[in-house]
Amino acid sequence: MELQTRLQANLHNPQYTLNKALEKLNIAMGLYQTMQFEDELYKVRKGAGYIVNFLSSGIAYMNQTYFKKIPDGVGIISIESIPDDFIRLCEAIIKANSSKELKKLCYE
Numbered sequence: 143m144e145l146q147t148r149l150q151a152n153l154h155n156p157q158y159t160l161n162k163a164l165e166k167l168n169i170a171m172g173l174y175q176t177m178q179f180e181d182e183l184y185k186v187r188k189g190a191g192y193i194v195n196f197l198s199s200g201i202a203y204m205n206q207t208y209f210k211k212i213p214d215g216v217g218i219i220s221i222e223s224i225p226d227d228f229i230r231l232c233e234a235i236i237k238a239n240s241s242k243e244l245k246k247l248c249y250e
Contacts, residue, residue, distance in 0.1 A: 159203045166200035174248055186241040190248050194232050201225070 152158045170193045177189035202208050205222050231247055238244045 153206050153208065156206070159206050163200040163203040166196045166203065170196040170200070177245065177248065181241055183241050183244075186244045187238075190235050190238075190244045193248050194235060197228075198232075201228070 173189050173193050173196070177186055177193070180186050180189065199208070201224060227250070231250055235244060235247050238247060
């Protein structure tokens with residue numbers, strides 16, 4: 143119970159959640175840089191999936207919440223403040239058919 147109280151306190155601490163969101167953003171940016179050197183679709187698709195996952199977690203932290211499961215469309219839509227076009231870009235990444243297209247979408 144003490145752990146749960148501590149976790150809730152962390153979520154209500156704006157400085158803590160900002161730091162966690164920035165950590166997730168830095169990881170996503172590192173993945174994007176690495177992805178630029180890949181050409182095989184399956185590797186780029188995997189990298190894009192991880193980028194979406196880390197950015198979704200960062201958005202959740204900025205909203206002082208978290209995902210109880212792996213993020214999905216329903217989980218992120220229920221979050222209060224989402225960057226413009228984030229959902230559209232996530233859906234476009236899922237539907238992308240080429241490495242070039244995935245890289246372009248992840249850059250946006």
